[in-house]
Amino acid sequence: MKSKTQLVTAGRKKAWAGSVVNPSVQRASTVLFESVADMRHAIRHRADAVPFYGRRGTSTSFAFADSMVQLEGSAGCYAYPSGTAALANSLLAFLKTGDHLLMVDSVYEPTRDLCAGVLKNIGVETTYYDPLIGGDIARLIKPNTKVIFLESPGSITMEVQDVPAITKVAREKGVITMLDNTWAASYLFNPFEYGVDISIQAATKYIVGHSDVMLGTASATEKYWPRLREHSYQLGQCTSPDDLYLALRGLRTLPARMAQHQLHTEKVVSWVRQQPEVAKLLHPNFASCPGHDAFVRDFEGSNGLFSFIVDPAISKAAIEAMVDHLSLFKLGFSWGGFESLIMFYDGLSRIRSVTKWDDAQIIVRLHIGLEDPDDLIADLESGFSVLRNF
Numbered sequence: 001m002k003s004k005t006q007l008v009t010a011g012r013k014k015a016w017a018g019s020v021v022n023p024s025v026q027r028a029s030t031v032l033f034e035s036v037a038d039m040r041h042a043i044r045h046r047a048d049a050v051p052f053y054g055r056r057g058t059s060t061s062f063a064f065a066d067s068m069v070q071l072e073g074s075a076g077c078y079a080y081p082s083g084t085a086a087l088a089n090s091l092l093a094f095l096k097t098g099d100h101l102l103m104v105d106s107v108y109e110p111t112r113d114l115c116a117g118v119l120k121n122i123g124v125e126t127t128y129y130d131p132l133i134g135g136d137i138a139r140l141i142k143p144n145t146k147v148i149f150l151e152s153p154g155s156i157t158m159e160v161q162d163v164p165a166i167t168k169v170a171r172e173k174g175v176i177t178m179l180d181n182t183w184a185a186s187y188l189f190n191p192f193e194y195g196v197d198i199s200i201q202a203a204t205k206y207i208v209g210h211s212d213v214m215l216g217t218a219s220a221t222e223k224y225w226p227r228l229r230e231h232s233y234q235l236g237q238c239t240s241p242d243d244l245y246l247a248l249r250g251l252r253t254l255p256a257r258m259a260q261h262q263l264h265t266e267k268v269v270s271w272v273r274q275q276p277e278v279a280k281l282l283h284p285n286f287a288s289c290p291g292h293d294a295f296v297r298d299f300e301g302s303n304g305l306f307s308f309i310v311d312p313a314i315s316k317a318a319i320e321a322m323v324d325h326l327s328l329f330k331l332g333f334s335w336g337g338f339e340s341l342i343m344f345y346d347g348l349s350r351i352r353s354v355t356k357w358d359d360a361q362i363i364v365r366l367h368i369g370l371e372d373p374d375d376l377i378a379d380l381e382s383g384f385s386v387l388r389n390f
């Protein structure tokens, strides 16, 4: 079945949904057993979506996890209270004192903070690598390298990684690969088809899709699923059924929303790229984006998120005036919801270790929502005129 079809029916088991379309929100701590034998059965199968105790999940989380497994083709999926919790738990499940981690230099800033904080404190050494390194990553692998962490495209600077080249080397050397796959939502890029061992997402973004829930997921292959699941459970990770219900609702319309985000973005990008103030377009569909070839080869489409580097002749104050002037593009972190957003970044060399970043460059990042693209372009037209005449 195609994923569109799967996402409509996924998780709709009689045991979870009864006779209605959607699995209900099942709030629970205690699960009541019919008999001692029933309890023993639950204890034996507590990791297999059999009701046992609220922390192991309820019908709502079973339905959500089952749907994610169908979307990604993993052996199992664990839900966390945020994307950051999913990243932290995945790394902590597989790294211990004395291990070495290879981390992509374009990684999401809180992941970098985790490496410099919690992971450093427990004696895990991190080496950053160029997102475009491809198979050359082999030369950075040491005897104690345990995990290679990828994020593609980078969520601000948009470098697209050669995932299969990296996972091939990793498999040969017995190193675990983890991918922050938030950009693709596992819909535009299927990590397990490209040899990734653990796929991590901020479901907060496109899966939830409505800017109203914090949620993370991590999915693993057969080999790594039991360890990921049990370590996350030991660390007490569990998620509200209300949040999971909303995430499951989001999943149903993920393909429809993604198609619309892509369509609107294509229209907006074709206007944006013609503006003289745009020095470099960072959208993976275009050759100016580092890793564009890998994107064309591996991805099944694009979404609503892209960036551009502003002409260095434009001052930061002018950019701030433009941002303040816009009315449909709101200023706020995150993305993946139905609404358009703008964010700008300077001084990005602060979050670079091995790749150069010129701090004179200011990046503007847009998330294109479900508003009419003509209205979005009109808003940008008016914003760019502020920029131009500042």
Ligand SMILES: *Cc1c(COP(=O)(O)O)cnc(C)c1O
Residues within 6 Å of the ligand: 082, 083, 084, 085, 108, 151, 155, 180, 182, 183, 201, 202, 203, 204, 205, 214, 215, 216, 334
């Ligand atoms: C937002 C984001 C996260 C973190 O997700 P939260 O749910 O906000 O904790 C992780 N990775 C990427 C790429 C993100 O954009």
